[in-house]
Amino acid sequence: MSKYLLKLYITGRTPRSELAIRNLRRLCAEELQGQYELVIIDVLERPELAEAAKILATPTLSKELPPPLRRIIGDLSDRERVLLGLELLPFAE
Amino acid sequence: MAIPELTPVEKLATGIPGFDLIAAGGLPKGRTTLVSGTAGSAKTVFAVQFLAEGIRQAQEPGVFVTFEEPPADIRRNMLGFGWDIARWEAEGKWAFVDASPQPGNEDIVAGSFDLGALLGPRIEYAVQRLGAKRVSMDSIGSIFSRLPDAARIRSELLRIAVALKALEVTAVMTAERTEEYGDIARYGVEEFVADNVIILRNVLEEEKRRRTIEILKFRGTVHQKGEFPFTVVPQVGIMVIPLSAIELKQKSSDVRITSGNAELDRMCGGGFFRDSIILVSGATGTGKTLLTTEFIAGGVRQGERCLLFAFEESRDQLYRNASGWGVDFARMVDDGKLVIVCEYPEAASLEDHLINMKEAIRQVNPDRVAVDSLSALFRVSTPKGFREFVIGLTSFIKEREIAGLFTSTTPTLLGSPLGHRSPLFYHYRLDHFAALRRDVRRDAPRHHRAEDAWFGTRQGHSRVYDRQPRHAHWPSLPQRYRDPLGNPAPGH
Numbered sequence: 001m002s003k004y005l006l007k008l009y010i011t012g013r014t015p016r017s018e019l020a021i022r023n024l025r026r027l028c029a030e031e032l033q034g035q036y037e038l039v040i041i042d043v044l045e046r047p048e049l050a051e052a053a054k055i056l057a058t059p060t061l062s063k064e065l066p067p068p069l070r071r072i073i074g075d076l077s078d079r080e081r082v083l084l085g086l087e088l089l090p091f092a093e
Numbered sequence: 094m095a096i097p098e099l100t101p102v103e104k105l106a107t108g109i110p111g112f113d114l115i116a117a118g119g120l121p122k123g124r125t126t127l128v129s130g131t132a133g134s135a136k137t138v139f140a141v142q143f144l145a146e147g148i149r150q151a152q153e154p155g156v157f158v159t160f161e162e163p164p165a166d167i168r169r170n171m172l173g174f175g176w177d178i179a180r181w182e183a184e185g186k187w188a189f190v191d192a193s194p195q196p197g198n199e200d201i202v203a204g205s206f207d208l209g210a211l212l213g214p215r216i217e218y219a220v221q222r223l224g225a226k227r228v229s230m231d232s233i234g235s236i237f238s239r240l241p242d243a244a245r246i247r248s249e250l251l252r253i254a255v256a257l258k259a260l261e262v263t264a265v266m267t268a269e270r271t272e273e274y275g276d277i278a279r280y281g282v283e284e285f286v287a288d289n290v291i292i293l294r295n296v297l298e299e300e301k302r303r304r305t306i307e308i309l310k311f312r313g314t315v316h317q318k319g320e321f322p323f324t325v326v327p328q329v330g331i332m333v334i335p336l337s338a339i340e341l342k343q344k345s346s347d348v349r350i351t352s353g354n355a356e357l358d359r360m361c362g363g364g365f366f367r368d369s370i371i372l373v374s375g376a377t378g379t380g381k382t383l384l385t386t387e388f389i390a391g392g393v394r395q396g397e398r399c400l401l402f403a404f405e406e407s408r409d410q411l412y413r414n415a416s417g418w419g420v421d422f423a424r425m426v427d428d429g430k431l432v433i434v435c436e437y438p439e440a441a442s443l444e445d446h447l448i449n450m451k452e453a454i455r456q457v458n459p460d461r462v463a464v465d466s467l468s469a470l471f472r473v474s475t476p477k478g479f480r481e482f483v484i485g486l487t488s489f490i491k492e493r494e495i496a497g498l499f500t501s502t503t504p505t506l507l508g509s510p511l512g513h514r515s516p517l518f519y520h521y522r523l524d525h526f527a528a529l530r531r532d533v534r535r536d537a538p539r540h541h542r543a544e545d546a547w548f549g550t551r552q553g554h555s556r557v558y559d560r561q562p563r564h565a566h567w568p569s570l571p572q573r574y575r576d577p578l579g580n581p582a583p584g585h
Binding site: 012019043044047048054057076077078082 | 190201202203
């Protein structure tokens with residue numbers, strides 16, 4: 001059973017969306033060693049999911065499991081902050 | 094080559110009481126209007142009422158995008174205005190787009206982003222699902238404090254405003270400001286919705302709060318300029334008091350009605366004009382309440398309906414005073430000829446008094462209205478607020494073409510009666526002015542001169558001036574006392 005459940009909300013297949021997907025895939029491969037499940041949701045196709053999750057900005061990465069729920073906004077190019085958000089890094093400094 | 098046809102900016106009547114009058118029809122249709130105000134300036138009420146009146150009056154569904162308060166709070170807070178949002182949601186007339194901060198979940202930002210998710214799927218989806226004609230966004234400053242990069246958020250909000258235009262909805266976007274008289278809004282948001290700007294103010298003036306609304310600009314279309322007072326009323330919401338927007342269109346009547354005092358009628362050339370407003374001014378004990386009582390008794394004798402607003406004395410005191418002068422108020426009330434409204438001036442703000450008084454006049458539909466005293470209401474007001482109140486009340490009464498009599502207490506017992514022609518007379522377009530002066534000299538002569546008429550009251554003699562030019566008893570006033578509104582003095 002996978003340890004992490006990650007949902008990535010994007011708005012259409014824009015360059016920013018593609019960048020976020022690439023960044024996330026690379027990071028998962030390097031840091032999560034297969035211990036994850038990744039769901040990509042295009043809010044243009046599933047507006048009701050965006051409403052239910054109250055998505056304000058895209059891309060938004062939502063860490064559903066393990067708790068607590070955390071959200072990371074942006075194209076995920078700031079790797080340090082993504083790891084911090086996923087609680088894969090201790091809150092240093 | 095086809096040139097796109099240019100059409101003038103249409104207006105959408107909001108249904109917010111009084112607002113459409115100062116907005117010359119309503120908000121620019123199909124556009125976004127920025128509504129900016131400090132904390133507590135009723136921005137959210139405006140945004141909610143814009144949708145609520147659309148649903149109630151125009152059967153137009155609305156979408157409410159909330160950036161600050163959770164929908165549950167808004168549903169509860171707005172019930173007091175009689176807006177049952179939950180019911181409208183169930184009926185498919187109202188939809189929330191909840192962009193309020195989620196508790197315990199502070200977003201981390203890692204890279205560039207846009208607000209595409211909010212705009213496309215959420216707002217557009219809701220608008221299309223309901224067939225909405227109106228959208229409110231409240232309040233956008235909250236996004237700036239939650240997400241970095243103000244420049245990006247500004248451009249994203251502009252994108253939303255443009256997209257709303259394409260959806261052909263009329264939108265209200267609220268924003269915060271830090272000072273009542275300063276920058277239009279925080280974060281420079283007016284830069285992207287610069288076409289239409291409304292400012293709500295809640296100014297502290299002499300320890301009293303005074304709410305005003307100002308339409309700063311409507312691009313390409315007209316509106317009334319300047320600040321207009323408004324008040325927030327339970328079960329109604331925002332009520333704008335459109336003072337200078339009131340048209341002077343009332344007809345003028347030559348019909349005379351009795352003042353209730355035969356001698357005064359004689360001096361006025363046969364009584365007051367049917368549609369005039371009389372200001373009775375004098376120091377304490379000069380007989381203002383007596384004159385009011387006679388005015389009402391005279392009306393009732395003619396079979397007219399009277400309405401008395403009493404701000405100084407209780408019902409029992411009024412009954413007792415009147416019976417002392419042989420007038421039976423209690424019976425008049427029982428006969429439905431007289432309605433007395435007694436209230437402490439402090440019981441409400443002046444704006445609320447005005448609304449209550451208008452409502453009472455509307456319900457009672459009287460032939461004459463008396464206010465005893467107008468000056469008591471000054472206690473709960475500022476000079477500017479009082480002036481607006483008097484203008485609002487007199488124009489409402491004049492519109493209905495009924496007779497009004499207001500009393501005003503002046504501080505001095507002696508002195509020139511002309512000195513009693515307080516700013517009230519000059520500012521408020523009152524038709525007649527009666528200065529009551531108690532004569533303290535026991536041997537005062539009882540004489541009648543054409544320009545200097547006296548009439549007796551219980552306590553002494555008083556002078557009467559009448560501004561109507563046709564009147565024979567107009568005193569020959571020195572130049573400086575001439576009517577500032579330019580009405581010619583008699584004989585000119």
